Amino acid sequence: xxxxxxxxxxxxxxxxxxxxxxxxxxxxxxxxxxxxxxxxxxxxxxxxxxxxxxxxxxxxxxxxxxxxxxxxxxxxxxxxxxxxxxxxxxxxxxxxxxxxxxxxxxxxxxxxxxxxxxxxxxxxxxxxxxxxxxxxxxxxxxxxxxxxxxxxxxxxxxxxxxxxxxxxxxxxxxxxxxxxxxxxxxxxxxxxxxxxxxxxxxxxxxxxxxxxxxxxxxxxxxxxxxxxxxxxxxxxxxxxxxxxxxxxxxxxxxxxxxxxxxxxxxxxxxxxxxxxxxxxxxxxxxxxxxxxxxxxxxxxxxxxxxxxxxxxxxxxxxxxxxxxxxxxxxxxxxxxxxxxxxxxxxxxxxx
Amino acid sequence: xxxxxxxxxxxxxxxxxxxxxxxxxxxxxxxxxxxxxxxxxxxxxxxxxxxxxxxxxxxxxxxxxxxxxxxxxxxxxxxxxxxxxxxxxxxxxxxxxxxxxxxxxxxxxxxxxxxxxxxxxxxxxxxxxxxxxxxxxxxxxxxxxxxxxxxxxxxxxxxxxxxxxxxxxxxxxxxxxxxxxxxxxxxxxxxxxxxxxxxxxxxxxxxxxxxxxxxxxxxxxxxxxxxxxxxxxxxxxxxxxxxxxxxxxxxxxxxxxxxxxxxxxxxxxxxxxxxxxxxxxxxxxxxxxxxxxxxxxxxxxxxxxxxxxxxxxxxxxxxxxxxxxxxxxxxxxxxxxxxxxxxxxxxxxxxxxxxxxxxxxxxxxxxxxxxxxxxxxxxxxxxxxxxxxxxxxxxxxxxxxxxxxxxxxxxxxxxxxxxxxxxxxxxxxxxxxxxxxxxxxxxxxxxxxxxxxxxxxxxxxxxxxxxxxxxxxxxxxxxxxxxxxxxxxxxxxxxxxxxxxxxxxxxxxxxxxxxxxxxxxxxxxxxxxxxxxxxxxxxxxxxxxxxxxxxxxxxxxxxxxxxxxxxxxxxxxxxxxxxxxxxxxxxxxxxxxxxxxxxxxxxx
Ligand SMILES: Cc1cc2nc3c(=O)[nH]c(=O)nc-3n(C[C@H](O)[C@H](O)[C@H](O)COP(=O)(O)OP(=O)(O)OC[C@H]3O[C@@H](n4cnc5c(N)ncnc54)[C@H](O)[C@@H]3O)c2cc1C
Ligand SMILES: Cc1ncc(C[n+]2csc(CCOP(=O)(O)OP(=O)(O)O)c2C)c(N)n1
Ligand code: SF4
Ligand code: SF4
Ligand code: SF4
Ligand SMILES: [Mg+2]
Numbered sequence: 022x023x024x025x026x027x028x029x030x031x032x033x034x035x036x037x038x039x040x041x042x043x044x045x046x047x048x049x050x051x052x053x054x055x056x057x058x059x060x061x062x063x064x065x066x067x068x069x070x071x072x073x074x075x076x077x078x079x080x081x082x083x084x085x086x087x088x089x090x091x092x093x094x095x096x097x098x099x100x101x102x103x104x105x106x107x108x109x110x111x112x113x114x115x116x117x118x119x120x121x122x123x124x125x126x127x128x129x130x131x132x133x134x135x136x137x138x139x140x141x142x143x144x145x146x147x148x149x150x151x152x153x154x155x156x157x158x159x160x161x162x163x164x165x166x167x168x169x170x171x172x173x174x175x176x177x178x179x180x181x182x183x184x185x186x187x188x189x190x191x192x193x194x195x196x197x198x199x200x201x202x203x204x205x206x207x208x209x210x211x212x213x214x215x216x217x218x219x220x221x222x223x224x225x226x227x228x229x230x231x232x233x234x235x236x237x238x239x240x241x242x243x244x245x246x247x248x249x250x251x252x253x254x255x256x257x258x259x260x261x262x263x264x265x266x267x268x269x270x271x272x273x274x275x276x277x278x279x280x281x282x283x284x285x286x287x288x289x290x291x292x293x294x295x296x297x298x299x300x301x302x303x304x305x306x307x308x309x310x311x312x313x314x315x316x317x318x319x320x321x322x323x324x325x326x327x328x329x330x331x332x333x334x335x336x337x338x339x340x341x342x343x344x345x346x347x348x349x350x351x352x353x354x355x356x357x358x359x360x361x362x363x364x365x366x367x368x369x370x371x372x
Numbered sequence: 373x374x375x376x377x378x379x380x381x382x383x384x385x386x387x388x389x390x391x392x393x394x395x396x397x398x399x400x401x402x403x404x405x406x407x408x409x410x411x412x413x414x415x416x417x418x419x420x421x422x423x424x425x426x427x428x429x430x431x432x433x434x435x436x437x438x439x440x441x442x443x444x445x446x447x448x449x450x451x452x453x454x455x456x457x458x459x460x461x462x463x464x465x466x467x468x469x470x471x472x473x474x475x476x477x478x479x480x481x482x483x484x485x486x487x488x489x490x491x492x493x494x495x496x497x498x499x500x501x502x503x504x505x506x507x508x509x510x511x512x513x514x515x516x517x518x519x520x521x522x523x524x525x526x527x528x529x530x531x532x533x534x535x536x537x538x539x540x541x542x543x544x545x546x547x548x549x550x551x552x553x554x555x556x557x558x559x560x561x562x563x564x565x566x567x568x569x570x571x572x573x574x575x576x577x578x579x580x581x582x583x584x585x586x587x588x589x590x591x592x593x594x595x596x597x598x599x600x601x602x603x604x605x606x607x608x609x610x611x612x613x614x615x616x617x618x619x620x621x622x623x624x625x626x627x628x629x630x631x632x633x634x635x636x637x638x639x640x641x642x643x644x645x646x647x648x649x650x651x652x653x654x655x656x657x658x659x660x661x662x663x664x665x666x667x668x669x670x671x672x673x674x675x676x677x678x679x680x681x682x683x684x685x686x687x688x689x690x691x692x693x694x695x696x697x698x699x700x701x702x703x704x705x706x707x708x709x710x711x712x713x714x715x716x717x718x719x720x721x722x723x724x725x726x727x728x729x730x731x732x733x734x735x736x737x738x739x740x741x742x743x744x745x746x747x748x749x750x751x752x753x754x755x756x757x758x759x760x761x762x763x764x765x766x767x768x769x770x771x772x773x774x775x776x777x778x779x780x781x782x783x784x785x786x787x788x789x790x791x792x793x794x795x796x797x798x799x800x801x802x803x804x805x806x807x808x809x810x811x812x813x814x815x816x817x818x819x820x821x822x823x824x825x826x827x828x829x830x831x832x833x834x835x836x837x838x839x840x841x842x843x844x845x846x847x848x849x850x851x852x853x854x855x856x857x858x859x860x861x862x863x864x865x866x867x868x869x870x871x872x873x874x875x876x877x878x879x880x881x882x883x884x885x886x887x888x889x890x891x892x893x894x895x896x897x898x899x900x901x902x903x904x905x906x907x908x909x910x911x912x913x914x915x916x917x918x919x920x921x922x923x924x925x926x927x928x929x930x931x932x933x934x935x936x937x938x939x940x941x942x943x944x945x946x947x948x949x950x951x952x953x954x955x956x957x958x959x960x961x962x963x964x965x966x967x968x969x970x971x972x973x974x975x976x
Contacts, residue, residue: 024811024941025818028934030446032885032905045884056810057876057944065881212875240876240944252874256922 027051044072049096054089059211059237059252060159064096066214067128067157070221071098082118082125086111086140089166090132090159090237109140112147115154116338122348123339126225127154134164137173137192144194148201148230153337155224155231158194159211161239162250169242178322180247194234195329196315199308204229204332208325210255211237216326219265223328226288228335236324249322260323262303262314268293289335296328305331373896373927375918378867381801384953386913387930388863390453393440395775397799397957398422400437400453401863405815407456408856410849415460417470421956421963424494424540424774425519427532430458431844432523434652434769442860445909446885446932449824451859452847459852461532472501472963474543479503481788484564486510486553489517490770491761492570493540494777495784500543501961502785507564508545511552512604515541517572518762519770521600522622524629525840556729556757566756566784569743570777573724573762579617584675588716591682592675595626595719602629602839609633611714615685616640617672618719619649624659626717631662632839639711641670641685643701645692658843661829662836670709671701675716684712722767733757742766749793750780756787781960797958806864806950810941813950815864817937820857827851861935865953868926870918872947879939879948880904885932888939893925903929 027048035043047068052061071081078100085091087108094103102125106114111129119127136144136158147156162175171181173192180186198206205227209217217235224231236255238244244251249258284296284306296305303314305328318325338344345352376383386392390400399418406415419426423433433454441450481504485492488510496506514520515537519528541547553559559567576594579585585592591611595618601607614630616623619642627638640659642649646668649656660666670687677683689706692699726743729735734754736744743752745759752759760776762768786793806813828845835841847855880888886905893899899914900907907914907929917926940948 025936025938027882027938028819028884028936029821030884030932030934032887032932033446034905034908035886036905044886052882055944056942057874057878059876061881061942062877065877212877214877238876252876253921 038072038075040075040077042072042075044068047071047078047098049094049099052093052096054092055241057240058089058165059161059235059239060090060093061096062211062214063130063157063159063217063235063237064093066211066217066221067130068097069214069218070225073218074222074225076126076225080125082115082127084111084115084118084127084129084154086131086135087166088132088135088164089239090130090161091135092166093159094130109135109138109143111135112140112143112152112156116147116150116152119152119154119338120344122350123153123344124348124351127152128225129154129156131156131158132165133158133160133162133172133174133194137194141173141192145197145201148198148203148232150338151202151204151229151336151341153228153230153339155221155227155233157221157224157233157235159237160194160234160250161237161243162248163239163243165239165242169239176249179249182242182245184247193319194232196312198230198232199312199330202230203232203330204335205231205328206234206330207232207328208234208236210259210324210326211235212252212256213259213326216261216264219267220328222267223265223288223294226290226292228289229332229337255324258322258324260318260325262325262327262329263305264297265328266295266297268295286331286333296331305329306333373893373899373914373916375870376913376915378915381799381955383913384803384865385955387865387933388953388955389440389442390437390451391863391955393436394423395436395772396423396778397955398437399863399954399956401859401861402954403460404451404453404456404856404859405861407459407852408816412460412463413465413467413470416464416467417964419457419460420467421959423771424497424777425490425536425770426457427461427536428519428528429770430454430456430461431528431532432519433457433771436771442862442932443858446860446934447821447823452824452827452855455827455847456852456855458846459849462846463849470964471539472961474500475503477503478505481505481565482507482563483566483568483784483788484509484559484562485568485570486559487517487569487571487761487763488512488515488537488547488549489570489572489761489773490519491572491763491773491777491780492517492568493537494774495568495570495760495781496545497540497543498778498781498960498963499784500540500545501963504785504788506545507548508541509548509551509553509559511550513550515547515549517570518596521603522596522625524599524625525603526628526632526835526838526843527625529840529842554728556735557733560733560757565788566758568758568760568780568784569729569763570759570761570773571724571726571763573722573767575723575725576718577721577723579672579718579720582672582675584677587677587680588675588682590680591714592716592718595622595717596722598717599625599629602633607633610635612636613713614638614715614717615711615713616717616719617685618642618721619644619651619666619668620719620721621651621655622719622722623717624651624655626719627659627664628662629839630715630717631664631836638664639713640664640666641672641687641711642666642668643671643690644699645669648692648699662832667709669704671703673708676710682714682716684710685716686710722762724763724766748779748796749783750776751783751787751793758784778957778959782958785960799958800956802954803865803867803951804954806937806952807940813864813937815861815950815952816857817861817864817935817950819860819934819936820854822854822858824858825851825855860933862933863953864935864937864950866915866928866933866935866939867949867951868915868917868928869947869949870920870926872945873917873920873926874945874947875920875922875924876944878942878944882938882942884936884938885934887928887930887933889927889929890920890924891927892923893919899927903927905929907931
């Protein structure tokens with residue numbers, strides 16, 4: 022938190038994207054989080070991703086629950102739609118919004134408490150319904166906003182700031198999501214934007230449910246040496262399973278331009294995603310091998326990061342239940358109210 | 373790149389663009405903050421210590437600090453540094469008790485200063501507190517040099533000049549005014565321990581080869597001589613139609629003076645294109661605001677006389693061509709322009725000249741009759757004879773004369789004490805954290821984003837009738853505060869401690885102007901190109917840390933840093949701190965009392 026407003030001055034040579042906006046045009050109000058909070062880095066990565074994607078802010082809906090993490094939707098995309106729901110209820114609110122207006126880009130930001138504790142049920146259903154959204158969980162293993170209680174993602178091995186153990190096993194949101202049928206599952210670290218930004222772009226483009234579990238250290242309550250969600254621990258144990266490069270539609274991926282590419286994936290907007298394995302032959306498109314591998318990394322105390330799982334089908338809730346093709350606010354009046362003859366016919370069918 | 377060595381004071385000094393650009397290295401942001409606090413006396417003293425003539429310079433300085441000012445790179449216009457200096461001088465309280473003590477017991481060394489311009493006066497100010505017996509010799513009846521006889525009083529009121537010159541003379545300087553030196557040997561024979569030549573560049577250039585020059589002599593006046601005659605009230609009138617030839621500041625002063633002496637029409641003509649005019653932008657603006665036309669690309673071709681009186685000047689129209697960056701003026705072939713006039717003021721440059729220095733005294737002169745003067749010590753090839761101000765390397769301006777004076781005084785002191793002239797005292801520097809609380813700093817980082825304030829002017833209807841009515845009125849206290857809040861506090865340095873950084877990116881993310889980067893180290897050109905916003909301004913340094921735990925380095929481009937302190941506020945470990953860097957250029961004598969108890973303007 023700072024006491025002054027961020028000055029309006031910008032670097033005179035600040036680059037502009039194709040729609041004439043600078044990175045700073047994607048900012049929100051100044052963050053009130055603790056200095057050094059990982060969540061602020063995620064905010065910066067979201068800003069960078071939206072800038073690179075040239076997203077028009079008014080076509081984005083920022084959704085969140087309660088927590089330091091959930092507050093951050095206020096810190097980016099000042100001119101977007103947004104809904105700050107009650108604790109853990111962001112998935113349902115997003116489901117409703119998405120059903121009503123499928124034309125917007127849904128970006129949910131939540132925390133490990135908001136997602137894995139109070140909101141676990143809501144989260145599970147959004148995943149299995151393949152809600153078309155990017156769900157970012159800013160995972161710090163603690164309830165930051167309420168002063169540092171253990172959260173459900175806190176590892177058994179991780180002690181709290183006062184040295185106390187957690188009696189319970191942790192929930193691995195990525196495993197849960199893969200299990201429940203999410204199409205795009207990634208883990209990242211707030212301290213590595215080079216990895217995080219492309220993942221956010223890919224997640225926003227993905228049609229279906231996309232989860233990025235971002236390990237985002239809480240500097241105030243969970244950044245001590247006995248924590249497994251501290252800057253140092255994550256840096257020391259980070260195990261990148263693969264690299265993801267985004268390739269604009271126009272450019273063909275050749276072996277030369279992207280050495281070590283093992284997979285090319287076409288996104289529904291026509292752009293390409295190039296996946297390259299960094300170590301071991303981890304194949305994110307094969308759940309049969311990916312799940313056991315992830316379990317092995319976890320046993321070894323490694324933090325597997327990168328795109329962990331990808332379902333290339335890219336189907337979403339609308340496809341599954343066959344909803345109207347466009348946003349409801351664009352349905353013309355005569356279709357919305359087809360007249361008494363149509364009502365008669367419906368009633369007759371129930372007699 | 374190597375890790376930046378911030379223990380070298382010149383690194384942080386360079387970040388303070390204005391101070392670095394000021395020849396006397398005035399601590400600009402320090403006095404601007406004092407003005408914002410309403411501490412005008414303290415702001416005045418900071419200036420007086422560095423540049424000796426705050427009231428004069430606050431009106432007339434050439435202000436090299438302003439084009440250098442960082443604010444001019446993030447917004448259209450720099451901070452009005454010069455006008456703020458005037459605010460300090462205009463609003464200060466009593467300063468007599470803050471003046472250095474002049475020892476009653478002299479140190480036994482006698483120093484002669486020839487010419488009483490700003491260069492000599494600065495030497496006197498710096499040497500008097502050390503107990504030197506200083507003699508100031510000037511051919512004019514009063515001290516001040518060109519500040520008195522060439523800078524018109526509608527720009528610099530005589531009262532301001534008298535006060536600031538008098539303050540130095542009152543230290544007990546022996547004055548020999550009204551005495552023209554015609555032989556340096558005679559001065560040396562008086563047995564002084566050191567002699568300083570501060571005689572300026574008193575000779576105006578002429579256009580002797582233009583046809584008709586000699587015939588029209590009665591109505592052609594050298595600009596600087598004309599201005600001097602006006603200043604000393606030897607001339608009180610001029611013809612109705614006046615042509616001023618020249619595009620420098622002297623031309624601007626001449627045309628405005630002519631207008632006030634009753635000319636109906638005054639025209640300025642310049643040989644070169646307007647963009648190449650030597651005059652400062654604001655002086656051109658002031659002349660044009662008074663309705664004086666400036667005709668560029670007009671080269672004087674002939675002075676036309678009739679019955680022994682000047683009738684007109686004929687001009688050839690020129691255009692500029694640039695070959696390999698060098699300018700050539702070429703006649704366009706367009707019909708000549710004839711401007712009828714009664715008087716011509718010629719302001720085409722000045723030079724130094726030393727007919728009174730014998731060439732057998734051991735003082736070397738080059739082929740252009742310029743003395744050989746050491747750039748650092750200001751000593752000539754004859755030990756004990758020093759040069760400074762316009763006399764050293766030709767016409768400059770007041771602030772350079774002051775800067776020369778400070779250095780010459782140091783040399784004179786070293787020389788008189790039989791010490792090595794190269795053994796120069798280092799500047800006094802200080803670096804102090806400004807942290808008061810988690811998000812509180814002892815400086816105001818909430819800067820204004822308003823545009824530069826315009827200074828009010830006197831009613832032209834009155835000003836044009838009165839030679840001594842000051843045109844610029846100066847900022848009032850509210851305008852001064854508004855303007856002071858535009859200053860970015862560039863002396864409040866962002867200081868980075870490598871081993872405290874946990875690489876959380878918080879500083880990089882918050883920085884409003886994308887200064888901060890965490891990146892792989894590389895050679896400078898590569899590093900500059902690869903930053904978040906490429907660092908294209910090579911005049912500004914990169915601040916590079918040592919290797920951080922992930923193998924990257926922190927690189928900060930100093931270019932457009934707002935010194936807002938947000939990086940330090942966002943840093944969870946205090947790896948960034950905002951620290952005030954105060955540099956005071958060394959003087960021959962400490963000007964401000966050394967006892968901190970007596971230092972009322974220690975702003976910490
Ligand atoms: C018209 C005009 C306007 C200017 N306006 C500005 C301005 O707005 N701002 C600015 O910064 N600068 C301005 N300048 C330049 C500035 O005035 C000079 O650069 C500055 O005064 C130089 O200081 P100095 O001490 O070297 O010498 P000077 O100020 O030139 O003083 C030299 C003195 O030595 C005396 N002298 C010379 N020869 C002898 C001798 N043989 N015996 C005894 N005495 C002698 C002269 O009478 C003179 O008083 C202006 C110059 C001119 C001509
Ligand atoms: C219904 C309800 N229960 C409890 C709370 C108290 N509460 C606020 S935030 C929070 C935990 C947030 O943790 P997390 O989502 O991990 O966010 P963080 O602050 O760590 O980013 C809790 C329990 C609440 N606001 N509402
Ligand atoms: S309490 Fe923790 S999670 Fe919340 S803002 Fe502070 S550092 Fe971030
Ligand atoms: S902003 Fe202030 S400190 Fe910075 S260069 Fe300008 S006047 Fe000097
Ligand atoms: S003080 Fe820090 S945050 Fe502010 S502009 Fe400078 S580097 Fe950026
Ligand atoms: Mg949390």
